[in-house]
Amino acid sequence: MYERALTELASKILGEVEGIIGYAPGSLPFHMRPFLCQREEDIACLSFNHFARPNLARYLLTLEMRKKRVAIVVKGCDARTVIVLLKEGQVKRENLYLIGAPCHGMVSVSKLEERFGVLSPPDFVWEADTFTWRGERFAIRDFLEDSCERCAYPNPPWYDALLGEELPKPPVLPGGRDYLGRIKALPLEKRWEFFAQEMEKCIRCYACRNSCPLCYCTECFVDQTRPSWLSQAATRNENLFFHLGRSLHMAGRCTECGACERACPLGIPIGLLPLYVEELIREHFAFEAGMNLDTPAPLLTYRENDPNEFIR
Amino acid sequence: MKGKFVTHEQVFTWMERERGLVVITERAQKKYHHLLPSHLITVKTAKELFFSPWEAVYRYTLQGKTWVIEEKVEHSSFPSFLVLLPCEAKAILEVTDVNFMTEDTPDLGYARRRRGVTLIIVGCERIEQTCFCSLVGCSPFWRHRESVFLFPWKGHFYLEDGEEKLSLSPFEDPQKAQAVETFFAETICTLPLPLPANFPEKLYAHFDDPLWQKMAWHCVNCGACTYLCPTCYCFDLSVDGKLRGLTLHTWDSCMFPKFTLHASSHNPRPTGKERVRQRVMHKFSYFPLRNKYYGCVGCGVCREICPVNWDIKEVVEGMVRQVER
Ligand code: SF4
Ligand code: SF4
Ligand code: SF4
Numbered sequence: 001m002y003e004r005a006l007t008e009l010a011s012k013i014l015g016e017v018e019g020i021i022g023y024a025p026g027s028l029p030f031h032m033r034p035f036l037c038q039r040e041e042d043i044a045c046l047s048f049n050h051f052a053r054p055n056l057a058r059y060l061l062t063l064e065m066r067k068k069r070v071a072i073v074v075k076g077c078d079a080r081t082v083i084v085l086l087k088e089g090q091v092k093r094e095n096l097y098l099i100g101a102p103c104h105g106m107v108s109v110s111k112l113e114e115r116f117g118v119l120s121p122p123d124f125v126w127e128a129d130t131f132t133w134r135g136e137r138f139a140i141r142d143f144l145e146d147s148c149e150r151c152a153y154p155n156p157p158w159y160d161a162l163l164g165e166e167l168p169k170p171p172v173l174p175g176g177r178d179y180l181g182r183i184k185a186l187p188l189e190k191r192w193e194f195f196a197q198e199m200e201k202c203i204r205c206y207a208c209r210n211s212c213p214l215c216y217c218t219e220c221f222v223d224q225t226r227p228s229w230l231s232q233a234a235t236r237n238e239n240l241f242f243h244l245g246r247s248l249h250m251a252g253r254c255t256e257c258g259a260c261e262r263a264c265p266l267g268i269p270i271g272l273l274p275l276y277v278e279e280l281i282r283e284h285f286a287f288e289a290g291m292n293l294d295t296p297a298p299l300l301t302y303r304e305n306d307p308n309e310f311i312r
Numbered sequence: 313m314k315g316k317f318v319t320h321e322q323v324f325t326w327m328e329r330e331r332g333l334v335v336i337t338e339r340a341q342k343k344y345h346h347l348l349p350s351h352l353i354t355v356k357t358a359k360e361l362f363f364s365p366w367e368a369v370y371r372y373t374l375q376g377k378t379w380v381i382e383e384k385v386e387h388s389s390f391p392s393f394l395v396l397l398p399c400e401a402k403a404i405l406e407v408t409d410v411n412f413m414t415e416d417t418p419d420l421g422y423a424r425r426r427r428g429v430t431l432i433i434v435g436c437e438r439i440e441q442t443c444f445c446s447l448v449g450c451s452p453f454w455r456h457r458e459s460v461f462l463f464p465w466k467g468h469f470y471l472e473d474g475e476e477k478l479s480l481s482p483f484e485d486p487q488k489a490q491a492v493e494t495f496f497a498e499t500i501c502t503l504p505l506p507l508p509a510n511f512p513e514k515l516y517a518h519f520d521d522p523l524w525q526k527m528a529w530h531c532v533n534c535g536a537c538t539y540l541c542p543t544c545y546c547f548d549l550s551v552d553g554k555l556r557g558l559t560l561h562t563w564d565s566c567m568f569p570k571f572t573l574h575a576s577s578h579n580p581r582p583t584g585k586e587r588v589r590q591r592v593m594h595k596f597s598y599f600p601l602r603n604k605y606y607g608c609v610g611c612g613v614c615r616e617i618c619p620v621n622w623d624i625k626e627v628v629e630g631m632v633r634q635v636e637r
C-alpha cells in the first residue's frame with residue numbers, strides 16, 4: 001500500500017530531513033517494523049500495509065531523534081499522538097515533517113489465528129478493505145485490532161503530505177462490535193468481575209506504560225520511592241491502582257492508538273481504562289486529544305478566570 | 313537410553329488422576345490440547361512456578377526499639393509434576409537452576425519450590441515459525457536424564473522414564489523405539505546449525521561494536537520479552553512499609569532505565585543501546601562464558617510477543633556475521 005507515493009515523497013524530502021521514520025517489512029510474516037530511513041538506498045525498504053501497527057510517535061522521544069529534523073509516517077491515531085507531543089512541548093514543529101497515511105485499520109494476528117489456525121502467508125491476498133484466504137473473501141473490518149475496531153479518525157487530522165486520498169469517515173459501529181461498549185453494557189458486578197480477573201493476570205511488567213508514546217515521564221509514579229505510592233507486589237489491587245493511576249495521567253491525552261494493549265504480553269485489554277476516561281473527557285469537555293494544535297487541553301490548562309471556583 | 317511406549321489413554325488418565333499435582337505450561341497446553349486433559353492448572357511461563365513474579369522474603373516489625381524480622385515461608389501445597397516443552401525445560405535445568413541453586417548461596421525460596429518437582433518434557437512434533445532452538449544447543453527432542461520425556465508417535469506416546477516417576481507400566485517395542493531414535497537423529501540433521509563454538513568469546517570482544525546502536529534502534533525497551541522469557545531471572549528487592557512491612561522480591565528487567573540507576577543518579581546504561589546490548593550479551597556471552605550453556609534456549613517467545621518485531625534471532629545472526637568478518 002502507498003509504496004509508490006512513499007518512495008517518490010521520500011526521494012524528494014530526504015536531505016531536507018535527516019531521516020524518515022517509517023515502516024519496513026519485519027522478520028516475521030504479518031509484521032511490519034519501525035524503520036529509520038537515512039540513505040538513498042534505504043528508500044526502497046519503506047512500505048505500509050495492514051500490519052504497520054506500531055505507533056511511531058514513540059521514536060520521536062529518543063535523545064537521538066529529538067535533535068534531528070525528521071519526517072515520520074503517521075496513521076490517524078499516530079498523527080494525533082504527535083499533536084499531543086507538540087502541544088506538550090516534547091517535540092518541535094520545525095523539526096517535524098508529517099507523512100500522513102490514511103489507514104484502513106490494522107489487522108490482528110491473533111484474530112487471524114483464531115479463524116484460520118496456523119497461518120501461512122501465501123494463503124492470503126491483501127487488498128485495502130478485503131482479503132482472500134485460499135480464494136475465499138473476507139472483510140478486513142472483522143479482523144481488526146481492538147483499537148482499530150472503534151477508530152473514528154483513520155485520516156491524520158494534520159500532515160505535511162498525504163499518501164493516497166483521505167478515506168471516508170468510518171460508519172458508526174453497530175452496538176456489538178465496539179469493545180468498550182460491550183463492557184459498559186455489562187451490569188456493575190459483572191464489570192468488576194471482568195476487571196478483577198484481568199488485574200489478577202497482570203504481572204506488572206509495565207510493557208503497556210513503556211510502549212505508550214505519551215507515558216514519557218523520566219520517573220513514573222510507580223517507580224518513585226519517596227514517597228512510594230504503591231507496593232511492587234503484583235497483587236490485584238496494586239495492579240488496579242497502577243492502571244487507574246496511569247489512566248488518569250492519560251486523561252485528555254490518550255489518542256486511543258492501542259499501543260499499550262498490543263504490547264501486553266498477557267493479552268490484557270488494558271486500553272479499556274484510558275478509553276473510558278477519554279469518553280468522559282468527550283462528554284464533559286467536548287474535547288478529543290490531538291485533533292488540532294489550538295484547542296487547549298482540558299486538564300493541562302490553567303486560567304486565572306476559570307468559571308469553577310475550586311480551581312482558582 | 314531406549315524408550316518404551318504408552319497409549320494416549322494411559323497418559324491422559326494418569327494426568328486426570330494426578331490432576332491436583334500436575335501443572336502444565338500454556339505453550340505445552342496449546343500444542344497438545346488434543347492429547348492431554350484440558351483442565352490442568354496452567355502457567356504462562358515455567359519459571360514463575362519457582363521464581364515467583366513477586367514474593368515476600370521477610371516480614372519486619374519495629375517492636376519498641378528492636379526490629380523483629382521473620383522469614384516468610386509459604387506452606388501452600390505445591391505441584392509434583394510440571395509438563396512443558398523441551399526449550400522450557402532446558403531453561404529451568406540449565407539456566408534458572410544454575411543461577412538460583414548454587415552451592416554456596418542458593419535462593420532458598422526457589423530451591424524449596426523447585427525440589428520435588430519432576431519435569432515432564434513433551435517433545436515438539438511441529439517446529440513453530442519463531443523457534444530457533446537448534447542454534448543454541450536445544451532441539452525439539454531435547455531430553456534430560458532427571459526428567460521424563462514424552463513424544464507422540466503413531467497413536468502412542470514414546471516414553472523415557474528411567475526412574476519410573478510416572479508409574480505408567482509402559483510396554484517395550486525395541487524396533488519402534490529404534491525408529492523414533494532414527495527419526496530424531498534425522499530431523500536434527502535438517503535443522504539450522506548451532507552458533508559457532510567460540511561465539512560467546514568473540515561476541516564479548518565486540519562490546520563496543522557500532523552495530524549495537526543500529527540494532528537497538530527500534531526496541532522500545534518495553535520489557536515484555538524479558539518478563540516472558542523462560543530464562544530471564546533478574547529480580548529486585550524492595551521494602552513495603554515503614555515500621556512494619558515486607559521485603560519483596562519481584563521480577564525486574566535490564567530493559568528498564570531504573571535497573572542500573574545508581575543512588576548518585578548516574579546511570580551506566582543510559583540509553584536503549586546499552587540495555588539491548590546487555591540483554592543479548594548476557595544471554596549469548598556472559599552466561600555461557602561462566603556456565604557453559606547459552607542463556608537463551610531459542611524458544612522464540614520474545615520474537616512472537618515483541619510489539620515492534622525486534623528479533624533476537626536476527627540480531628544474533630547479524631552479530632555472528634559481524635564477529636566472523
Ligand atoms: S503512568 Fe503516569 S507517571 Fe507513569 S509514565 Fe505514564 S504518565 Fe508518567
Ligand atoms: S503490559 Fe499487561 S501484564 Fe504488563 S503491566 Fe501492562 S497490563 Fe500488566
Ligand atoms: S525487544 Fe521488543 S519486547 Fe523486548 S523490550 Fe524491546 S520492544 Fe519490548
Ligand code: SF4
Pocket residue numbers: 537540541542543544595607608609610611612613614615624
Ligand atoms: S528466544 Fe527469547 S524468550 Fe526464548 S529464551 Fe531466547 S531470549 Fe528468551
Ligand code: SF4
Pocket residue numbers: 538543544545546564565566567590591592594595
Ligand atoms: S537478559 Fe536482562 S533481564 Fe534477562 S537475565 Fe539477563 S540481565 Fe536479567
